[in-house]
Amino acid sequence: MNILDVKDLSMHFPIKKGLLQRTTNVVKAVRKVSFTLEAGDSYGVVGESGSGKTTLARAVLHLLKPTSGKIYFNGKNLTSMNDEELRQMRQHMQMVFQDPHSSLNPRKTILKSVGEPLMIFDQLTGRELASRVQELLELVGLGREHMYRFPHELSGGQKQRVGIARALALRPKLLMLDEPTSALDVSVQALTLNLLEELQNQLSLTYLFISHNLAVIRYVCDRVAVMYLGQIVEEGPVDRLFDTPAHPYTKFLLSAVPSPEPQNDDDEQILEGDIPSPLDLPTGCSFHTRCPVKVGKICETVEPVTVNLGQAHSAACHLCQVNP
Amino acid sequence: MEIKDLALHFDTFEGTAKVLDGVSLSLERGDTLGVVGETGCGKSITAKAILGLLPTPPARIVGGQILFKGEDLLTKNQKEIGAVRGTRIAMIFQDPMTYLNPVFSIEKQMTDVIIRHSKQNKKPLNKKQARDKAVELLESVQIPSPAQRIGEYPHEFSGGMRQRVLIAMALSGDPELLIADEPTTALDVTIQAQILRLLKGLVNRLHLSILLISHDLGVVAKLCKRVAVMYAGNVVETSSIENIFNSPLHPYSKGLLNSIPKLKKRDATLEGIAGSIPSFITPPQGCRFAPRCTEAMELCQKVKPVLAQVEPGHSFACHLYPACRPADA
Numbered sequence: 001m002n003i004l005d006v007k008d009l010s011m012h013f014p015i016k017k018g019l020l021q022r023t024t025n026v027v028k029a030v031r032k033v034s035f036t037l038e039a040g041d042s043y044g045v046v047g048e049s050g051s052g053k054t055t056l057a058r059a060v061l062h063l064l065k066p067t068s069g070k071i072y073f074n075g076k077n078l079t080s081m082n083d084e085e086l087r088q089m090r091q092h093m094q095m096v097f098q099d100p101h102s103s104l105n106p107r108k109t110i111l112k113s114v115g116e117p118l119m120i121f122d123q124l125t126g127r128e129l130a131s132r133v134q135e136l137l138e139l140v141g142l143g144r145e146h147m148y149r150f151p152h153e154l155s156g157g158q159k160q161r162v163g164i165a166r167a168l169a170l171r172p173k174l175l176m177l178d179e180p181t182s183a184l185d186v187s188v189q190a191l192t193l194n195l196l197e198e199l200q201n202q203l204s205l206t207y208l209f210i211s212h213n214l215a216v217i218r219y220v221c222d223r224v225a226v227m228y229l230g231q232i233v234e235e236g237p238v239d240r241l242f243d244t245p246a247h248p249y250t251k252f253l254l255s256a257v258p259s260p261e262p263q264n265d266d267d268e269q270i271l272e273g274d275i276p277s278p279l280d281l282p283t284g285c286s287f288h289t290r291c292p293v294k295v296g297k298i299c300e301t302v303e304p305v306t307v308n309l310g311q312a313h314s315a316a317c318h319l320c321q322v323n324p
Numbered sequence: 325m326e327i328k329d330l331a332l333h334f335d336t337f338e339g340t341a342k343v344l345d346g347v348s349l350s351l352e353r354g355d356t357l358g359v360v361g362e363t364g365c366g367k368s369i370t371a372k373a374i375l376g377l378l379p380t381p382p383a384r385i386v387g388g389q390i391l392f393k394g395e396d397l398l399t400k401n402q403k404e405i406g407a408v409r410g411t412r413i414a415m416i417f418q419d420p421m422t423y424l425n426p427v428f429s430i431e432k433q434m435t436d437v438i439i440r441h442s443k444q445n446k447k448p449l450n451k452k453q454a455r456d457k458a459v460e461l462l463e464s465v466q467i468p469s470p471a472q473r474i475g476e477y478p479h480e481f482s483g484g485m486r487q488r489v490l491i492a493m494a495l496s497g498d499p500e501l502l503i504a505d506e507p508t509t510a511l512d513v514t515i516q517a518q519i520l521r522l523l524k525g526l527v528n529r530l531h532l533s534i535l536l537i538s539h540d541l542g543v544v545a546k547l548c549k550r551v552a553v554m555y556a557g558n559v560v561e562t563s564s565i566e567n568i569f570n571s572p573l574h575p576y577s578k579g580l581l582n583s584i585p586k587l588k589k590r591d592a593t594l595e596g597i598a599g600s601i602p603s604f605i606t607p608p609q610g611c612r613f614a615p616r617c618t619e620a621m622e623l624c625q626k627v628k629p630v631l632a633q634v635e636p637g638h639s640f641a642c643h644l645y646p647a648c649r650p651a652d653a
Contacts (some may be wrong), residue, residue: 048512135573155600185362185539190583190596212512215585219594239590256517258542260584261569270521271514274482 002072003174003206004037004060011059013166015279021168028279029055031230032069039173042200042207044221044238046214048253048277052230053210057176060208061093062086073174091121094167098179100159104151110137110162117169136165139202141195156170158189163196168203177209181216193220214257218242223312226250229278229286232306236313246315249287285318295319325374325501325533326350332366332373334379334604341604343369344629345557345612346388348631349535353500356527356534358544358565360580364452364601365410367537369519370554371503374535375415376405392501410437411444414499418506420486424478431474434458434493441497461492465522488522495526501533508543520546541584545569550637553577556601556612559631561640574640601603619644 011030014023028050035042045053059066062078066293071078073089081089097103114133124132134144135161140161151159160180167175177196181189187269197220200207211217217224218238225235226249245251252271273290276282282289288299298318306316332344351357356494359367364640374377374390374397390397392413397405409415414581417423421577423433425433442449449457455474462470478486487507504523508516524547543652544551545565548551552562553576562573572578582595599616602608608615614624623643632647641648 048514157600186583187579187597188363188600190585190594191598193585193594194596213585214513215587218587218590219585242587250516254587255588256513258516258520258540258546259587260541260545260581271518272518274484274515275512 001039001074002036003039003041004061004208005070005072006036006073007034007070007072009033009056009059009071010067011055011064012067025279028281029230029278030059030066033230033232035225035226035232035235037174037206037208039206040200040204041223042209042221044217044224045208045210045211045227046217046224046253047227048212048275048280050229051227053212053227054178055230056227057095057178057208057210061090061095061176063095091117091170092172093174093176094170094172095176095178096163096167096180099183100156100163101151101183103163104159106151107149109150110142110154113151114162114166114169117166120264121170132169136169137162139168139199140165141178155188155287156184156193160184160192164195164199168199171203172205174206174208177207179211180209182211182213196220200221214242214254226253229276229281231286231316233287233317234313234315236309236315237311240311240313246309246313246320247287247317248291248293248319250315254294285316287317293319325535326389326391327370327374328389328391330370330373330390331386331387332369332378333384335384336605339605340439342607343388343557343604344373345607347554347557347559349552349559349562351501351533351535354531355550356536356548358536358538358548358551359554360538360541360544360551362539362580364556364602364604365554366503366520366557367554371415371505371535371537374503375409375413376400376402396637407444408496410499411441411497413501413503413593414497415503416487416490416507419510420490421478423484423490424486429475429477430462430481430489431455431458434461434474434496435490437493438496445497457496458492461496462489464495464526465489465492467492470642482515483511484518487511487519487526491519491526492523495530499532501535502585503535504536505537506539507536509538509540516543523547540577541569542578556607557604558612558641560613562631563638563640567638572640573634573645574613574642575619575644576613577640579616579618611641623649647651 009030013027013029015025017024032143033056049051057299058064060071111133114136116128118129118132133147137146143159181192184192208219221238224238224241225232228249234250245254255269271290276289284300284302285304288294295318302317304316307320308314327347327349330344330347334343336343346368361367385398435458438454438457439449459474467473467488485491508519526532536544536547538631548565550564551568553561555576561577572581579597585594597616602612610626610628611624614620627643629648630650631639631641
């Protein structure tokens with residue numbers, strides 16, 4: 001069964017100017033994104049800065065109200081819910097943030113930070129609360145001794161574990177992980193990724209994993225979506241997408257990652273130019289301004305549709321339509 | 325350039341932080357050396373110490389030498405080191421936005437630097453000549469239509485373009501050595517690839533030596549021939565790029581390599597390194613990596629290993645290799 005079903009989700013931010021606050025322009029951060037998550041999936045979303053991956057996660061959680069589109073969580077439509085219903089739903093879908101230093105309140109002990117959702121939703125207090133928090137901390141590899149400490153007494157990796165423990169407090173089914181290891185050193189990142197994998201098996205969690213790091217996505221996820229300028233340009237099972245990418249952007253993204261091994265790169269291909277401004281989106285295929293293999297006029301004028309390439313692999317490129 | 329046993333302390337309220345504890349590096353002309361390590365290993369501090377960019381106090385150099393073509397940079401006064409900065413050793417930084425002044429145009433910022441360097445090199449240029457040189461430099465770092473764009477302000481440039489401007493400014497004094505401190509960390513991967521290719525081209529064309537500081541072994545592998553791995557203020561291993569990836573010797577280098585997820589195939593399990601870096605105020609008495617090391621012995625807790633050569637161009641500091649034991653222990 002699908003735990004999350006996102007249909008044609010768009011998130012636009014109007015830019016208002018002047019005394020009358022007239023809308024002068026619109027940033028289209030997420031444009032008609034659709035995807036589904038089955039229970040137990042690890043779904044990766046990868047893209048460069050400004051591709052809309054974080055906005056996507058926030059819109060799914062309704063931390064931002066989507067401009068259009070529908071989101072079904074366990075079959076229930078989130079877009080038609082009122083604030084109180086949404087608040088209740090959020091128990092089942094939690095978020096882990098990128099920067100563990102700023103997502104924990106420096107004036108609260110770990111007990112208070114992790115325990116807050118338990119106090120609000122489960123009305124736990126005193127000893128009950130402490131023992132549940134201890135359980136959660138042990139789950140993420142911390143102990144009782146960390147409970148009464150403040151965030152500044154913990155290392156970056158430990159803080160991120162606290163962030164994960166807090167997200168797990170209400171036994172959610174879906175976790176949104178927004179760049180959970182980007183602020184960590186690689187040796188700590190490896191341990192954190194392993195922990196996330198263990199927790200997923202133990203608690204049968206579903207992950208929506210957002211990252212700009214392709215190698216991390218490959219390590220953690222089963223399926224992956226590549227975003228460019230607010231759209232999913234390619235989607236598929238991780239191994240298939242990484243080994244035989246179909247969309248030119250995915251190909252260049254993969255070849256741009258410097259691999260930690262001695263290399264001969266005389267024939268390497270590098271993408272030219274910068275990402276266009278989301279205020280002034282290119283017509284047709286949004287990648288055509290940088291695409292080295294564009295076929296001609298069609299790329300500049302017609303927006304490509306998503307083509308199914310078989311084995312749950314799909315891409316939105318005119319080239320895939322010509323020779324699927 | 326050669327750095328010998330550089331030791332540097334920071335005086336803090338909680339005590340003296342022994343941030344660099346005998347760092348030795350050497351760099352031949354035309355060499356490309358990458359310094360890798362995780363947060364707090366002292367790689368940026370080493371770079372800043374070379375150019376005398378650390379404020380004293382709190383920083384205090386307590387030992388060692390930094391020899392640049394035989395001259396010890398540490399014995400120079402502010403004026404003398406000012407003459408070295410930019411014209412012989414130049415530096416580019418991580419975040420291009422914070423190092424460009426937002427209220428001046430690129431032209432103003434570049435020509436100021438060029439005119440200053442030209443005076444130091446005893447070939448003073450006027451404003452017009454400086455502008456021509458700036459345009460030329462921008463062209464060499466592949467900024468499109470430089471003659472028009474030079475009048476723009478930093479906010480009109482994208483992140484990749486700003487980094488190109490900083491590289492152009494660094495090159496304006498014709499330096500022999502370029503120190504690049506995490507030059508691509510703030511950039512997206514496709515832009516990072518462009519900047520790395522540009523730097524590689526410049527190294528070959530201008531016969532520059534590069535000291536590249538990065539936490540990303542992939543970036544180092546792309547640009548450098550040799551690599552030095554640092555941990556908690558020590559150089560633990562130096563070798564050629566091939567050796568560090570194919571046969572790392574120090575347990576920390578091994579752990580680091582086993583922590584990096586690979587793009588080409590999915591790893592079975594990443595190992596990671598348990599624990600965190602030690603306090604610099606009360607560092608471990610022996611090897612600074614010993615508390616996290618899976619192969620630590622009793623000796624490691626007490627005696628600090630020294631760098632010893634295993635084969636030409638490959639040395640490391642670990643008691644697993646008997647030659648690393650200091651003579652007096």
